[in-house]
């Protein structure tokens with residue numbers, strides 16, 4: 001691979017985002033291949049393509065966007081999540097690997113308790129609902145978001161990735177338009193505090209703020225979802241929420257106060273507390 005001629009790009013990318021040299025090389029190859037409609041394998045087969053001035057020019061346009069902080073997923077228009085390729089654009093959060101834990105736990109609970117109906121709140125790209133649907137095709141899923149544009153993206157992803165599971169997408173401000181009861185309520189809501197310095201970071205500033213922040217402590221949406229979910233759960237139903245690494249205790253306290261039992265608190269692969277949940281044994 002003629003990557004040597006990209007030395008200054010490698011250094012700039014690694015320095016700008018604090019990533020390793022090999023990560024920078026990998027991003028450059030992805031951007032080069034994408035900008036020229038090539039399969040990345042073609043760069044290995046014929047390294048000289050990376051010397052073609054016309055191809056380099058096309059790549060440079062995308063590289064400029066990347067260097068300015070635009071995430072690779074928004075440049076390519078897709079992101080891998082739970083083994084599936086999700087379309088994304090700047091109206092939806094880029095699905096994070098950490099969120100795969102919530103999908104794992106949802107599938108586990110569905111199997112363990114033979115759950116049939118699922119409500120996902122704040123679906124964004126549809127990553128959670130669609131991943132659950134592809135593995136559990138027999139269950140009925142309702143997925144909501146307050147953003148119409150996000151729902152358009154989620155609907156496209158569902159049609160492409162799980163055409164046989166008719167997920168019901170619904171515009172709703174959390175539970176405002178939701179009716180009926182479910183066996184499982186799932187959510188990865190916004191949970192970053194409004195003044196968190198990470199919001200100034202590269203990448204995140206391209207994502208919709210409404211998908212990231214929730215009040216002064218970041219707990220507004222989590223608190224609302226945990227408090228209201230019991231009214232939308234069938235007897236014996238579960239709620240599972242993703243939260244920040246420092247919000248486990250607050251979520252556990254809220255779940256206990258609202259009468260949930262069999263409380264669970266799980267950490268992601270990085271060892272950070274990430275998902276909490278519980279079971280409601282009463283009907284409200």
Ligand SMILES: C[S@@+](CC[C@H](N)C(=O)[O-])C[C@H]1O[C@@H](n2cnc3c(N)ncnc32)[C@H](O)[C@@H]1O
Pocket residue numbers: 092093094095096099121122123124125126127128144145146147150172173174188189190191210211212
């Ligand atoms: C952290 S993102 C999660 C997106 C997706 N579920 C995922 O895990 O990649 C939170 C989502 O909640 C949605 N949201 C924000 N406020 C909302 C509200 N009041 N009612 C419903 N959804 C809301 C945002 O539009 C965003 O799609």
